[in-house]
Amino acid sequence: MASRGNGCGKTQIPPFGLRKFSTLAEHPLLNELRAALGQNAVKSGADDMAPYVADWRGRYRGAAVCVVEPCNVQGVSAAVRLVASHGGRVVPQGGNTGLVGGAVPSSEPAAFEVVLSLRRLNRVLDVDALDNVLVVEAGVILKNAQEAARDAGRLFPISLAAEGSAQIGGVVSTNAGGINVLRYGNTRDLVLGLEVVLADGSIWNGLKRLRKDNTGYDLKQLFIGAEGTLGIVTAAAFRLYPLSQAQTTAFLAVPGPHAAIQLLRHLQSEVGDCLSAFELIERACVDLVLESNPATQSPLNSSSPWYVLAEISTPMKGLAIGTMVEESLATAFELGLVTDATLAQNENQRAMLWRIREEISEAERRNGPSVKHDISVPVSRIPDFLAEAPATVLAVACGARPLAFGHVGDGNIHFNVLAPEEASEAISAVVYDLAVKLGGSISAEHGIGLSKVGLLPRYKDELSLSLMRAIRAALDPACMFNPGKLLATGVKEADETLG
Template sequence: MISPALLDRFAALVGDANAITDPQDQARYLIESRGLYRGTSPMVLRPGSVAEVSAILRLASETGTAIVPQGGNTGHVAGQIPREGMGDLVLSLERLNRIREVDPVGNVLVAEAGAVLAEVQKAAEDVDRLFPLSLGSEGSCRIGGNLSTNAGGTAVLAYGNMRNLCLGLEVVLPTGEVWNGLRRLKKDNTGYDLRDLFIGAEGTLGVITAAVLKLFPRPLGHEVAFAGVPSVAAALDLYAIAAGLCGPALTGFEIMPRLGVEFTQKHIAGVRDPLSSPHAWYALIDVSTSDAAETAGRMMERILEQGIAGGLVEDAVLAASEAQRKALWHMRESMSPAQKPEGGSIKHDVSVPVASIPAFMAEADAAVAAAMPGARICAFGHLGDGNIHYNISQPVGAEKEAFLDRWREMNAIVHGIVIAHNGSISAEHGIGQLKRDELAEIREPIEIDLMRRIKAAFDPAGIMNPDKVLSARR
C-alpha cells in the first residue's frame, strides 16, 4: 500500500484541492455506469496542466505506483476503474479541458484530453465545421477517453472511428517524458506511426493529453428516414440499396428490433413510434450531402422507393424538420438506457462482417433462447459497419442478481458465434477489465506476446493502468 508520506508527495504536485481522498467525493470516480465494477483508490488526482501530468507519472515510475487514467468515466468495460485494494491512483483529466485552437482553413481542431465531446462538436459548429463523432454519452464523455478506446459511434460508416478522426497526439509517457506529436499533416511517412499505438490502448501505454482532430464541411443536405422492415435480412438488402445509391453520403444505417422500440416508448419521455403499426424490425437511415439539400432528399426518396418496390420496406416516415430528425435519432440513442428499467441486461458489443449479420443474429437468438428460456433479446446497432449491440434483458419475473450471475456464460455463447463468423468481441467499447481474460483466450499467442512486448517497451515499470487489456504479470 502507498504510505501517507508518498501520498503527500503526489498531492503536492496538484495541490490539496485537487487530490481527493474523501470517500464521498471519490465515489463518482470509482464505479462504472453499469455498476459491474467498483474500485478503490487512496487518492484521485486532478492535474490542471501537462506539466502536472508529467510530474505525476515521473513520481509514479520512480515509486512503482499504479496510475489509472480517467476521462468522463463513461466506459463500458471498466478500463477507467481502479482495482480494488491495490492502491491504484486515479488520474482524472477533467481539468485538462481546453480547446487550444480551431482552424477552419486547415479543417483541424486541437483539444485537450478532458474536453467534453459535445463541447468539441460545438466549437466546430461555431466555425461552420463538423466534428462527426456522435455518441449517446457525448454530453459527458471526454476526448481522451474517446481516443483511448478508439470510440466509434453512429457516423463510422461515413467518417470512421476516432483513429480515422485524429491526425496527431500529445502524450505523457510513463517516465514523465512528453511526446509532442501534435502534427496536422494528412501525409507524413516518417517512420513508425506512434499515434496509432496510443489510440485504442486504453491508457496502458501513456496518458493522452491533447489531440489534433479532423473537421469536415457541414452538410448542406440532411435527410433521416425511419422504416419498418420484415427482417434483418431485409434490412441488409435495404442497406445495400442505400450504399449503392449514396456512396459516402450514407452517413448512418442503424437497425432496431420491435422490443427496443417498445422499451424506449415505455421508459424514455417523449419517445413515440412514428409508424402507424408495429413491425418486426426498423431501419434508421441517415443521408448527408455537401452540395444541396435537394440532393439528399432525392437520394432518400430513391432508397425508399426501391425498398418498397422490392418488399423490403413495409412502411416509412421521412423526417420533415431538424426537430424530427433529432427525435428519430433520440429513439435509437435511448435504446441502451431504456433497457435498465426492465431489470438486468447482459451486454455484448460485437462486430461481424456485414454480410454475416443475419446469420449471426439467427444463430445467437437460437442459442440464447435454448440456454435461457424467456430471455428478451434487444439487439440493435450499426448495421452498416457490422457492429451489433447484442443485449439480453432478463426474463420477465426473473431475479436480477441470478440473471447477471450468468453474464460470463452468455458471453461465451454469443462470443463463440461471433468468432465462428470471423468477428470481434469488442467493436467499439474496448477490452478493459471486462474482456481481458477472454482476449487472451481468443487471440493468437504471438499477438498477445507482441502486445506484451509493446507494453514492456513503453511502460517498463508496469504502472500504467495495470490489469487492463492485458493481465499484469506479478
C-alpha cells in the same frame, strides 16, 4: 529482460510504498502531489472519490489512494513521476462513460492506485477551418468539441450516445466508434496527432496536423485504442469536414436483417457517400424504450419486427437530397425491402427519431440486469448472426430476453440480453463463440477493459498477444498504467515482476 507472461519486464521502481504505512493518510505521496499540483487538485476523502472509483453502471467499484486532477500536461507528467517514485499505479480517467470497466481502479486489497482525472484539461486549443483541423485537450467533452467545430463552420463527425459526458481522451483511448463510422471511420481514422505522457513522465509531442507523414512508425496509432495502458493522452488533433448543407433522416420498417442489408447496399448505390448512418433496431428494443419513457412515441403507425434508422447528408449546396432519398425509397418499397417509412421534416423530428435509438441502453438498465455484447461480424454475416444468436442464448438461459440493435453499416451489433447476472458467463460464451465463428470480434467499439480481459486468450491468437505484451513491456515496463485492463496484468502479477 523477458516478461513473465504479462507484458512487463524488470524495473528499478520500488515495490508498493503503501505497505510501509498503517493508513493512506500517512503516505507522503499525498502531500507531494498537493505540493506539485495544488491543494485542490488532490482528493482523498471517500465521499470526494466515490464518483471516480465506480463505473456509471455500478458494475465495477475499486479503491484508490487518491484522485488527482492536474490542469495541464506538465501536471500530468509531474503526477506520473511522483506516483512512479512510490511504486504506485496510475488509472487514467476521462468521462468514465465506458461499458467495460476500463477507467476504474482495482478492487484488489494490495492495490496502490491513483486515479488521474483529465477533466481539468478542457481547453479547445485551435480550430482551423483552412487546414480542417481541431486541436483539443483530453478533458474536453465530446459535445463541446463538436460545437467548437460547428462554430467554425466545420463538422467533427464522432457522435456517441454519451457525447454529453464522454471526454476526448477516453474517446481516443478506446478508439470510439459511434453512428457516423459508416461514412467517416472510427476515431483512429480521424486522429492526426497526439500529445501523450509516458510511463517515465516524459511528454511525447506528436501533436501534428499532417495528412501525410511517411517518416517511420506511426506512433500515435499505438495509443489509440490502448485503453490507457501505454500512455496518457493529454491532447489530440483531429481532421474536420464541411458541415452538412442538407440532411434527411428516415425511420424505416423492414421485414428482417437480410432485407436491411440489401437496403444498405441499395442506398449506397443510390446516394453513395451521402449515407452517413445506418442503424438496425429490433422491435423489442423500440417497445422497451416506449414502455420506459412515456415522452417517446412510435414513429410509425404500423408494427414491424425490425427497423432501420438511416441518415443521409451532403455538404453540397443545392443538391436535392430529399428528392434523391424519396426516389430511392420508392424503389426499395417496390423491391419489398421497406414496408413503411417516415422522414423527419425538421430538427425536432430528427431528434425524436434518434432519441429512440439512443435511449435503448438506458431503457435496458431500467428493466434490470442485462448482459451486454458489443460484437462485430462482416456485414454480409449479420443476418446469420441474428438468426442464430437468440436461440443459442435461450438454450443456455431459459427465459432470457435477447435484444439486438447497432451500427449495421459497419458490422457492429449490440446484442444485449436481459437476464440474471448468474447467467452472464454462459450467455456471453455462446454469443462470442458465434461471432468469432462468423469471422467477427468480441469487441467492436467498447474495448476490453476489465469485463473482457480474461477472454482474450480464448479469442486472440498467442502471437498477437505476445506482440501486444512486447509493446506494453517497451513503453510501460512496470505496468504502471491502468493495471488489469486490456492485458491480464493485475497487482499480483505486476508485483511478481517487480520482484
